[in-house]
Amino acid sequence: xxxxxxxxxxxxxxxxxxxxxxxxxxxxxxxxxxxxxxxxxxxxxxxxxxxxxxxxxxxxxxxxxxxxxxxxxxxxxxxxxxxxxxxxxxxxxxxxxxxxxxxxxxxxxxxxxxxxxxxxxxxxxxxxxxxxxxxxxxxxxxxxxxxxxxxxxxxxxxxxxxxxxxxxxxxxxxxxxxxxxxxxxxxxxxxxxxxxxxxxxxxxxxxxxxxxxxxxxxxx
Amino acid sequence: xxxxxxxxxxxxxxxxxxxxxxxxxxxxxxxxxxxxxxxxxxxxxxxxxxxxxxxxxxxxxxxxxxxxxxxxxxxxxxxxxxxxxxxxxxxxxxxxxxxxxxxxxxxxxxxxxxxxxxxxxxxxxxxxxxxxxxxxxxxxxxxxxxxxxxxxxxxxxxxxxxxxxxxxxxxxxxxxxxxxxxxxxxxxxxxxxxxxxxxxxxxxxxxxxxxxxxxxxxxx
Numbered sequence: 001x002x003x004x005x006x007x008x009x010x011x012x013x014x015x016x017x018x019x020x021x022x023x024x025x026x027x028x029x030x031x032x033x034x035x036x037x038x039x040x041x042x043x044x045x046x047x048x049x050x051x052x053x054x055x056x057x058x059x060x061x062x063x064x065x066x067x068x069x070x071x072x073x074x075x076x077x078x079x080x081x082x083x084x085x086x087x088x089x090x091x092x093x094x095x096x097x098x099x100x101x102x103x104x105x106x107x108x109x110x111x112x113x114x115x116x117x118x119x120x121x122x123x124x125x126x127x128x129x130x131x132x133x134x135x136x137x138x139x140x141x142x143x144x145x146x147x148x149x150x151x152x153x154x155x156x157x158x159x160x161x162x163x164x165x166x167x168x169x170x171x172x173x174x175x176x177x178x179x180x181x182x183x184x185x186x187x188x189x190x191x192x193x194x195x196x197x198x199x200x201x202x203x204x205x206x207x208x209x210x211x212x213x214x215x216x217x218x219x220x
Numbered sequence: 221x222x223x224x225x226x227x228x229x230x231x232x233x234x235x236x237x238x239x240x241x242x243x244x245x246x247x248x249x250x251x252x253x254x255x256x257x258x259x260x261x262x263x264x265x266x267x268x269x270x271x272x273x274x275x276x277x278x279x280x281x282x283x284x285x286x287x288x289x290x291x292x293x294x295x296x297x298x299x300x301x302x303x304x305x306x307x308x309x310x311x312x313x314x315x316x317x318x319x320x321x322x323x324x325x326x327x328x329x330x331x332x333x334x335x336x337x338x339x340x341x342x343x344x345x346x347x348x349x350x351x352x353x354x355x356x357x358x359x360x361x362x363x364x365x366x367x368x369x370x371x372x373x374x375x376x377x378x379x380x381x382x383x384x385x386x387x388x389x390x391x392x393x394x395x396x397x398x399x400x401x402x403x404x405x406x407x408x409x410x411x412x413x414x415x416x417x418x419x420x421x422x423x424x425x426x427x428x429x430x431x432x433x434x435x436x437x438x439x440x
Binding site for chain 1 (some may be wrong): 263295345366373374
């Protein structure tokens with residue numbers, strides 16, 4: 001009986017979150033702002049990828065960044081320092097996910113009136129962030145080569161929720177076995193429409209293809 | 221007011237869990253079983269490390285393994301196949317953590333009467349698993365070289381809760397910057413008594429030191 005109660009609360013929390021996320025998405029559409037939610041494991045290279053992406057895109061697209069962490073500010077400082085774009089830090093005080101209420105507040109604080117693209121770097125976690133719609137137009141999910149091509153088998157919800165997938169640290173294949181085709185197939189099994197970008201922010205491999213894709217998304 | 225309610229529920233959930241964990245620990249002590257809870261990010265090499273560790277220890281110590289995943293069985297099959305020790309799979313149906321009730325059920329199912337050491341491979345996640353005492357005697361936390369030496373800054377609770385820390389994939393330092401001393405210092409800042417083992421299951425570096433440490437723990 002206790003369990004039934006918990007599930008009901010969770011369903012209502014998620015339903016309320018969905019409404020709020022849809023409202024935020026509509027508001028951003030009206031303002032002409034495209035909003036991307038970036039999710040992955042800890043240490044899969046989100047911040048490094050974003051710094052490189054932003055520096056390639058920022059001359060043509062006006063970008064703002066929301067960096068989420070439980071209680072650190074290290075990523076926001078890095079992004080601000082290395083790209084110069086408008087960046088704010090969102091701390092969750094130990095919570096393992098962001099919901100649409102938190103991102104809505106962060107977007108208000110960021111002030112998106114002069115932006116084309118907002119990038120949210122979510123908490124490094126393959127479980128909880130996937131449960132909550134943040135109000136983003138698209139979920140970009142990173143899987144790094146050292147993590148292994150079996151992760152889609154073990155964290156299916158995250159790989160279902162992604163709209164496009166970036167395989168990061170492709171240069172590390174000199175020391176790690178990572179079968180790109182196996183990874184793609186395992187993701188397609190739960191997400192048939194997935195798009196893939198194998199990249200290395202270190203060598204630049206694949207970065208232009210990803211930039212081109214994002215430029216087209218923002219231009220729509 | 222809503223928030224206060226939620227916190228109270230969580231406190232009571234955690235208090236109940238602590239009691240259950242303490243009871244499980246006492247029961248295992250009586251049976252002469254040492255119980256280790258292994259936590260880390262997804263893809264940091266828990267399964268690979270455990271397979272190598274178990275194969276080095278299994279002739280002298282009787283070992284059983286509990287593999288936790290949200291809904292896969294891939295790790296349990298790997299461990300069973302590559303080590304031959306008694307292994308069971310614990311699925312959490314999407315939950316991001318294990319609590320003492322779940323581990324207690326798994327330990328009953330495993331049957332520990334003929335074991336010296338039980339190893340629990342927790343869900344790959346640096347946030348939620350740290351919140352719950354599983355009843356283990358010690359928390360072994362892995363940090364892999366590709367994740368970066370800044371993770372202790374960003375997931376402080378996990379690095380506070382660890383009893384000993386294994387830096388994995390040390391062979392990958394040919395492609396990744398990872399400052400072992402910085403990582404140690406950042407962990408010591410939240411956890412002054414931490415012990416460290418830099419290892420590579422691939423090259424064998426550091427594995428004997430870790431085995432020796434575990435043999436001594438089990439012998440006590």
